[in-house]
Amino acid sequence: MSEDFYSVLGVDRDASEEDIKRAYREKASEYHPDVSDDPNAEEKFKRIQEAKEVLLDDEKRRMYDQMGHERFQQADKRGATEGGGAGGMGGGPFGGGGAGGMNDIFEQFFGGGGGGRSGPQQGADLKTRLTVDLEDAYEGVTKQLTVARPERCPDCDGKGHPPEADARTCSACNGRGQQRTVRQTPLGRVQQTQTCQQCEGEGTVYSETCSTCRGDGQVRNEATLQVEVPAGIQSGQTLRMDGEGAPGEDGGRNGDLLVEIEVEDSEAFERNGDDLRYRMPISFPQAAFGDTVEVPTLDGAVEMDVPAGTQSGETFRLRNKGMPHLQRRGHGDLYVKVQVVTPESLNEEQREALEAFAEAGGEEIDVEQGFFEKLKNSF
Structure with missing residues (x-):
């Protein structure tokens, strides 16, 4: 049994896209045939590239996780042979080329799934990014966000044809929405069920298409939305806006809008999780004799005692003066590092x-x- 793609890259099965990219760069630099002394470098390099191509493609990765390594490899080779591809993902069943394709794989390994439409389909999730400053992340804020997204065509209500258009049964599939073919393969006769391309799985064709959406049922518009950014949020965290994604099909619910938050760096404060750090300049007499100084925080200035004999570089901790904890009570701390300034x-x-x-x-x-x-x- 050959080594699976996760092991090839040395990542866990729940590895993120960034983890996979990072692992690929490390492995590729180690086994590139031009620089590696490993006698099997070329073969290992090919395996690394193959693993990256599959695991960085959401659809291929989902199929790989469902089928397992061996069955996925068998399906890929079979698709390349039948589709006339050059092997790998490009001409095989997961690359969209040749006679393979996702319908073949569902039919051969899962007993179907490539047929006509089977009821309401949820719309796709959409992603965007929103930048806020540290003060907004401290207080929590409502922001306006403009996104370009597909929406249900208002003129045909997403049907793709005018209400007055004449309907007739699709002659290509006789109204079934599916077309079946039988092919001879090296493993025997294989029956495939595919969505009818003429009626797109509906079983019905219409005399006219909607001039607004050109039959797609969707138009692309800009939408302005209100986003509630909670206090304590950090860069890289994502807010989910239910139902604000792409429209569903056949009455299915809309997808969601995923808003990735980026918190801008602050000139005054350095953030580390929920803790903040601040550099406080003091004079030599203040350090020598001690003093009470005002320290800025995101919630207003507070007083801090500087003991006599304080050395430049010493750090003092102000409890609960950092960022609020996300979705729970309390705050992080503010660490104040004093720096004696020479006139x-x-x-x-x-x-x-x-x-x-x-x-x-x-x-x-x-x-x-x-x-x-x-x-x-x-x-």
């Missing part, structure tokens, strides 16, 4: 005071070098 210039009074401070501590002052330059070098 670029001093007046005469400041210089004399600091020179006296240094001399009191036994420091020798090089006036040309400057006290603060010496102070920086001592840290």
